[in-house]
Amino acid sequence: MAATRTRKIQILHTLLRAGDNRRLRRTLARQDDVQIASQLDNLDVEDQLRVMQLLPNDRRPEVVEAMRHETAAELVARLAPEEAAKLLDELEVDDVVDILGRIDEEQLRQILGRLDVDDANELEELLAYDENTAGGLMSPQYFQISPDATVGDALSMIQDEEEPPETAFYVYAVDVDGRLVGVCSLRMLVISRPSEKIRDVMERDVVRVTADTDQEEVAEIVSRYDLLAVPVVDEFDVMLGLVEVDDVVDVIREEATEDILKMAGAGEELAEARTFSGSFRVRWRWLLAAAAGGTAAALSLSGFDEALASVPALAFFMPVVAGMGGNVGMQSSTIVVRGLAVGFVEASRVRRLVVREVSLGASLGLIYGLLIALASVAVGEGVDPLRLGAVVMLGTAGSMTIAAAVGTCTPLVLDRFGVDPAVATGPFVTTSVDVMGLIFYFWLATVLIGI
Amino acid sequence: MAATRTRKIQILHTLLRAGDNRRLRRTLARQDDVQIASQLDNLDVEDQLRVMQLLPNDRRPEVVEAMRHETAAELVARLAPEEAAKLLDELEVDDVVDILGRIDEEQLRQILGRLDVDDANELEELLAYDENTAGGLMSPQYFQISPDATVGDALSMIQDEEEPPETAFYVYAVDVDGRLVGVCSLRMLVISRPSEKIRDVMERDVVRVTADTDQEEVAEIVSRYDLLAVPVVDEFDVMLGLVEVDDVVDVIREEATEDILKMAGAGEELAEARTFSGSFRVRWRWLLAAAAGGTAAALSLSGFDEALASVPALAFFMPVVAGMGGNVGMQSSTIVVRGLAVGFVEASRVRRLVVREVSLGASLGLIYGLLIALASVAVGEGVDPLRLGAVVMLGTAGSMTIAAAVGTCTPLVLDRFGVDPAVATGPFVTTSVDVMGLIFYFWLATVLIGI
Numbered sequence: 001m002a003a004t005r006t007r008k009i010q011i012l013h014t015l016l017r018a019g020d021n022r023r024l025r026r027t028l029a030r031q032d033d034v035q036i037a038s039q040l041d042n043l044d045v046e047d048q049l050r051v052m053q054l055l056p057n058d059r060r061p062e063v064v065e066a067m068r069h070e071t072a073a074e075l076v077a078r079l080a081p082e083e084a085a086k087l088l089d090e091l092e093v094d095d096v097v098d099i100l101g102r103i104d105e106e107q108l109r110q111i112l113g114r115l116d117v118d119d120a121n122e123l124e125e126l127l128a129y130d131e132n133t134a135g136g137l138m139s140p141q142y143f144q145i146s147p148d149a150t151v152g153d154a155l156s157m158i159q160d161e162e163e164p165p166e167t168a169f170y171v172y173a174v175d176v177d178g179r180l181v182g183v184c185s186l187r188m189l190v191i192s193r194p195s196e197k198i199r200d201v202m203e204r205d206v207v208r209v210t211a212d213t214d215q216e217e218v219a220e221i222v223s224r225y226d227l228l229a230v231p232v233v234d235e236f237d238v239m240l241g242l243v244e245v246d247d248v249v250d251v252i253r254e255e256a257t258e259d260i261l262k263m264a265g266a267g268e269e270l271a272e273a274r275t276f277s278g279s280f281r282v283r284w285r286w287l288l289a290a291a292a293g294g295t296a297a298a299l300s301l302s303g304f305d306e307a308l309a310s311v312p313a314l315a316f317f318m319p320v321v322a323g324m325g326g327n328v329g330m331q332s333s334t335i336v337v338r339g340l341a342v343g344f345v346e347a348s349r350v351r352r353l354v355v356r357e358v359s360l361g362a363s364l365g366l367i368y369g370l371l372i373a374l375a376s377v378a379v380g381e382g383v384d385p386l387r388l389g390a391v392v393m394l395g396t397a398g399s400m401t402i403a404a405a406v407g408t409c410t411p412l413v414l415d416r417f418g419v420d421p422a423v424a425t426g427p428f429v430t431t432s433v434d435v436m437g438l439i440f441y442f443w444l445a446t447v448l449i450g451i
Numbered sequence: 452m453a454a455t456r457t458r459k460i461q462i463l464h465t466l467l468r469a470g471d472n473r474r475l476r477r478t479l480a481r482q483d484d485v486q487i488a489s490q491l492d493n494l495d496v497e498d499q500l501r502v503m504q505l506l507p508n509d510r511r512p513e514v515v516e517a518m519r520h521e522t523a524a525e526l527v528a529r530l531a532p533e534e535a536a537k538l539l540d541e542l543e544v545d546d547v548v549d550i551l552g553r554i555d556e557e558q559l560r561q562i563l564g565r566l567d568v569d570d571a572n573e574l575e576e577l578l579a580y581d582e583n584t585a586g587g588l589m590s591p592q593y594f595q596i597s598p599d600a601t602v603g604d605a606l607s608m609i610q611d612e613e614e615p616p617e618t619a620f621y622v623y624a625v626d627v628d629g630r631l632v633g634v635c636s637l638r639m640l641v642i643s644r645p646s647e648k649i650r651d652v653m654e655r656d657v658v659r660v661t662a663d664t665d666q667e668e669v670a671e672i673v674s675r676y677d678l679l680a681v682p683v684v685d686e687f688d689v690m691l692g693l694v695e696v697d698d699v700v701d702v703i704r705e706e707a708t709e710d711i712l713k714m715a716g717a718g719e720e721l722a723e724a725r726t727f728s729g730s731f732r733v734r735w736r737w738l739l740a741a742a743a744g745g746t747a748a749a750l751s752l753s754g755f756d757e758a759l760a761s762v763p764a765l766a767f768f769m770p771v772v773a774g775m776g777g778n779v780g781m782q783s784s785t786i787v788v789r790g791l792a793v794g795f796v797e798a799s800r801v802r803r804l805v806v807r808e809v810s811l812g813a814s815l816g817l818i819y820g821l822l823i824a825l826a827s828v829a830v831g832e833g834v835d836p837l838r839l840g841a842v843v844m845l846g847t848a849g850s851m852t853i854a855a856a857v858g859t860c861t862p863l864v865l866d867r868f869g870v871d872p873a874v875a876t877g878p879f880v881t882t883s884v885d886v887m888g889l890i891f892y893f894w895l896a897t898v899l900i901g902i
Contacts, residue, residue, distance in 0.1 A: 013800075032656075034675045038794060066675065159642045168638065169620045169679075186637050187619065191610045205483075223704065224485045224517065226697035228620075228679060245696050246677040249703060253674065256707030257789050260714070264785035265778065270793070273786045279811050283782055284818075290778045291819045294771025295826045301767040302830040308763040315759050315766035316752040319773055319885045320745025326777065327716065327741045327878050331734055334715035335724045338708050343489060344519070344721045349464075360730050367735075368742045375746045379753040427778050430881075434770045 012039045016047050025054050033059065037066035040075075048075045061090035069095070069250075070271040073102035081107065085114035094139035094247060097126045101136070134218050135211035137251065138232045138241030143171040145198055147181055152194030154184065172231055173202050178238040180206060180231055208233050211240055215251045220343065222248045259341055262422040263334065265289075286427040293431030297438060304442040307449070311383050313376070314445055317392050318438060320372055325399035325437040326430040328364065332357045332407030333425045340415050341422070354408050361404025365397030372396055383449065391445045398444070399437030406433055463490045467498050476505050484510065488517035491526075499526045512541035520546070520701075521722040524553035532558065536565035545590035545698060548577045552587070585669050586662035588702065589683045589692030594622040596649055598632055603645030605635065623682055624653050629689040631657060631682055659684050662691055666702045671794065673699045710792055713873040714785065716740075737878040744882030748889060755893040758900070762834050764827070765896055768843050769889060771823055776850035776888040777881040779815065783808045783858030784876045791866050792873070805859050812855025816848035823847055834900065842896045849895070850888030857884055 015024045028036060028051070036055075040048050040063065052060055052075070064072050064087060076084050076099055088096045088111065100108055100123065108127075112120040122140060129135025143161070145154050154171045161168075171189065173182035182202030192201045208231045209218050222230055222245055229244045258268045265286025272278040308314055336353070338344075373393035377385045407429050411421035466475045479487060479502070487506075491499050491514065503511055503526070515523050515538060527535050527550055539547045539562065551559055551574065559578075563571040573591060580586025594612070596605050605622045612619075622640065624633035633653030643652045659682045660669050673681055673696055680695045709719045716737025723729040759765055787804070824844035828836045858880050862872035 038675060041794070042800075155641060158638065186641065187609065190606060190637065190641065219700075223697070223700045224489060228696070245679070245700070246674070249670075249674045249696070249700060252700060252703050253707070253793060256704070256711075257793060260707070260711055260785055260789050263711070264781045266782040266785050270786065270790055273790075276807055276811060279786075279807070280815070283779075283811070284815060286782075287775065287778055287815060287819060290774055291771065291823055294768075294774045295823055297770045297774075298767040298823075298826060298830060301770075302764070305763045305767075308766050309760065312756045312759040312763075312766075313753070315763075315769065316749040316756075317745075318766065318769050319748045319752075319889055320742065322770055322773070323741055323745045323748075323777075323882060323885050324738065326774075326881060327738055328734075330715045330877055331717040331737075334711055334717050335721065338711050339721050339724075342704055342708060342721070344492065349493075356727055356730070360727060360734070364731070364735060364738060368738060372742055372746055372749075375749060379749060426781055430777060431774060434774050438770055 010039060010042070012036070012051060013043060013047070016043070016050060021054060024051070028055055033062040034066045036063050041068050041071045045074050045078055049078060061087055064099075065091050065095055069098040070102065070269065073099045076100075076111075077103050077107060081110035081114050084111045089115060089119070092139060093122065093126065093141060094137065094244075096123060097136070098131070101127060101131045129211060132215050133211060134209045134213040134215065134230075134232045134243055135240070137215055137218065137243045137247050138211070139244065139247075140241045141168075142229075142231075142239075142242040143168060144174050144239065145171055147173040147175065147197070147199040147202065149198050150194060151184075151189050151192045151196045151198065151201060154189050154198060155194065158186070158189075170229060171198075172206075172239060172242075173198050174239050177236075180208060180233055180237055180239045182206060183231070206231060208237075209243070210235065216255050216341075218243055219248050219251045219255065223252070255341070259337065259422045262420070263337060263426045265427040290427045290431045293435055297435040300435065300439055301442060304446065307442060307445050311388070311445065311449060313379050313383060313388060314391070314442070316379055317372070317376065317395070318441070321392070321395045321399045321441050322434045322437050324365070324368060324372075324396055325403035325433040327403075328361050328400045329403035329407035329429045329433045330426065332361070332404045333411050333429050336408055336411040337421050337425055340411060350412060354405070354412075357404045357408040358401060362397060362401040365400030366393070368400070369393035369396035387449050391441070391448050394448075395437075395441035395444050398440045399433070402436050402440065403429075403433040406436070461490060461493070463487070463502060464494060464498070467494070467501060472505060475502070479506055479510075484513040485517045487514050492519050492522045496525050496529055500529060512538055515550075516542050516546055520549040521553065521720065524550045527551075527562075528554050528558060532561035532565050535562045540566060540570070543590060544573065544577065544592060545588065545695075547574060548587070549582070552578060552582045580662060583666045584662060585660045585664040585666065585681075585683045585694055586691070588666055588669065588694045588698050589662070590695065591692045592619075593680075593682075593690075593693040594619060595625045595690065596622055598624040598626065598648070598650040598653065600649050601645060602635075602640050602643045602647045602649065602652060605640055605649060606645065609637070609640075621680060622649075623657075623690060623693075624649050625690050628687075631659060631684055631688055631690045633657060634682070657682060659688075660694070661686065667706055667792075669694055670699050670702045670706065674703070706792070710788065710873045713871070714788060714877045716878040741878045741882045744886055748886040751886065751890055752893060755897065758893060758896050762839070762896065762900060764830050764834060764839060765842070765893070767830055768823070768827065768846070769892070772843070772846045772850045772892050773885045773888050775816070775819055775823075775847055776854035776884040778854075779812050779851045780854035780858035780880045780884045781877065783812070783855045784862055784880050787859055787862040788872050788876055791862060801863060805856070805863075808855045808859040809852060813848060813852040816851030817844070819851070820844035820847035838900050842892070842899050845899075846888075846892035846895050849891045850884070853887050853891065854880075854884040857887070 011027060015027060040051060055063060143157060169186045171184045172180060175181050182204045183206045184198060184202045188201055207225050209221060211232055211234060229242050231239055232241045232243060233239050257270060261267050267273060267282030272282050370393050373389035376388050376392045410429055411425055414421040462478055466478060491502060506514060594608060620637045622635045623631060626632050633655045634657045635649060635653045639652055658676050660672060662683055662685060680693050682690055683692045683694060684690050708721060712718050718724060718733030723733050821844055824840035827839050827843045861880055862876055865872040
């Protein structure tokens with residue numbers, strides 16, 4: 001039942017602050033690798049190093065393996081190359097690749113130079129793949145066998161392997177050219193007669209991906225087909241490696257985080273937000289868009305200075321007109337962005353989607369416009385309350401209708417042109433909706449109040 | 452390589468529109484179950500029914516199993532109870548529970564009444580668990596054995612099972628009282644001598660969850676421990692079932708979607724957004740908060756009518772002052788909400804987080820405030836441009852600082868009080884930031900321009 005406490009315990013942090021190394025050692029001995037790792041993920045790299053020092057040598061690799069790759073990379077970058085190489089040598093290859101992929105070139109050379117030559121070569125090959133593709137995720141460790149071998153051969157191969165991948169429950173059949181021709185689950189091997197040919201018991205219809213398949217697509221396939229692992233092949237169908245479901249689980253979480261942060265214009269990784277400079281760098285750009293849009297709004301609105309001078313109450317309702325639009329726009333664009341990401345947007349029925357969102361924006365706009373207009377009576381001195389009310393009501397409705405249309409169409413159009421629809425949908429939609437909604441509102445005022 | 456096309460093909464939709472049943476049948480024969488299912492997920496229920504009619508009987512359960520539970524439930528709800536029962540009888544129990552959990556009471560009774568009594572009882576028991584807990588996710592099908600049995604016994608048990616769960620790669624050891632005492636992987640069984648006792652080869656330290664463990668926690672545990680399945684036990688440690696990694700993958704995606712939608716105040720499930728009425732129902736509430744906030748802003752700002760009357764240019768910069776605040780607020784709250792969700796926020800170092808976010812807001816605010824103030828020279832007729840510039844600059848900086856503070860602290864406080872921090876953080880933060888930012892801006896104006 002130990003596991004159910006992974007999230008909340010932060011005892012290491014408290015003990016580190018108290019500087020009590022004896023209690024720290026005792027606590028570390030009591031906790032499992034994952035519990036320690038999940039706390040290390042939330043500590044400074046200095047504190048991480050202190051904890052590593054206190055851990056027995058044989059536990060260090062296990063703990064690092066259970067850490068997030070971002071934080072593990074921070075830690076590894078601080079170790080002497082010698083020490084880093086010794087540690088990484090104990091980890092599974094795909095984890096090493098994920099960690100080393102985040103370390104700078106110079107340090108990487110130093111660490112690779114201290115590893116066994118074959119290992120270093122293998123790592124360099126794997127590091128050459130884009131980290132966001134199947135190639136970047138895959139592990140080169142898997143069981144393969146000829147389709148002409150027997151079930152007994154396959155079982156002895158598994159029995160003889162001293163350090164098999166932990167989740168090795170499949171044996172892949174490859175022909176003489178290395179091409180993937182089938183797969184046998186360990187269960188299938190156990191229930192078949194040892195003398196049977198692999199060819200006769202294997203599943204021939206193997207779902208596979210190529211090394212350049214985007215990791216989001218890999219996740220979609222593993223999730224849709226309920227796979228525990230998916231083989232990675234090259235353009236000739238030659239098997240290169242295996243992506244396992246535990247790595248896919250990490251990808252799904254990372255991609256969801258990336259989408260959420262991108263939509264808000266707050267970067268792509270939570271790790272970037274860990275430092276002032278990292279945060280500043282990823283955020284200023286999207287704010288630039290908002291500032292430019294807002295300045296454009298100021299300049300456009302300056303054309304309405306007479307309207308404002310004669311009916312100052314118009315200004316009081318600007319925040320609510322723009323804000324209601326911004327909120328509806330975010331609702332619409334969030335639904336479309338997420339729907340596109342998980343394949344749950346009626347891509348074939350775009351027209352219906354747009355019509356529904358726009359009519360939602362319009363109806364919600366009329367209802368809320370009416371409610372807000374009622375408040376306008378309280379503040380509109382020196383102006384016909386009915387007219388001011390009409391401007392506020394129709395202005396809100398118009399702003400919300402425009403917002404629903406912009407919020408729905410922006411991500412759809414980006415997707416059509418192959419641009420990630422999550423990219424700063426938030427800042428873009430809210431800013432453009434502000435500008436358009438307010439111009440409409442003031443235009444209404446000049447027409448209806450007759451300024 | 453068929454799998455790499457799951458996302459984009461929408462051929463069924465085209466053929467359904469054309470009404471060409473012969474080509475539809477041919478296409479269905481060429482596609483695999485998952486390809487068909489992922490298209491059905493994006494079709495009307497009417498079209499789903501037509502496709503089901505055209506599918507051979509034996510493929511229907513496989514296709515329904517590969518569909519999303521939400522859409523499968525829509526489809527099942529439209530079938531005659533007889534037909535629904537026949538279909539569900541072929542699916543895995545945990546999928547049936549997920550589908551039936553979304554169907555209304557009356558129909559559920561009708562379908563259960565047409566199933567085998569034992570199956571119906573088992574389903575009713577499982578349906579009693581909260582669908583967002585381990586109990587609601589688990590499957591009651593798994594291999595269990597006495598720790599006193601031998602490896603050979605375990606292997607024959609697996610060999611004799613005619614319809615084992617697809618991903619059954621573990622055998623759980625339970626004592627005479629049904630308590631979970633260990634686990635053996637199929638690989639361990641294969642490499643051990645058949646005469647060895649399970650007790651001597653099993654792993655005793657089994658990570659487990661209880662039936663009422665929240666599904667988010669289950670996902671965190673499976674992901675952190677890299678498990679393929681996690682056993683579910685009751686308060687006496689008696690084993691009740693098994694949550695498999697493929698279901699966890701779905702949970703992680705659902706939870707991410709839920710967080711994204713909640714933040715935007717756009718409901719919890721994409722399926723809700725499928726209809727006008729569903730969308731309307733989930734959205735109007737959060738807009739009510741925004742409307743109330745906006746109206747409150749209008750009333751508070753009406754106190755500044757003299758300032759506005761004498762310097763109308765102040766109004767032009769309201770959108771950019773409020774908008775920059777809204778954007779920074781969303782950035783901060785998004786980072787905190789997502790960080791809390793994936794356990795990657797320095798919960799133990801909240802003070803540092805708040806200080807960093809607020810200082811980011813202030814520095815970005817001063818920079819952008821300066822840039823926007825430069826534009827104020829262009830529009831500020833009849834007012835000292837330096838003073839107007841100072842108001843715009845300090846107003847923007849103030850609004851952004853307030854926004855960063857509110858955006859960071861709101862989710863942290865909600866989390867501390869046990870409320871889901873994602874709930875409508877968006878509408879709440881943007882609206883409260885609008886109100887506070889603008890009041891600060893006008894207060895500055897009265898002080899600096901001396902109105």
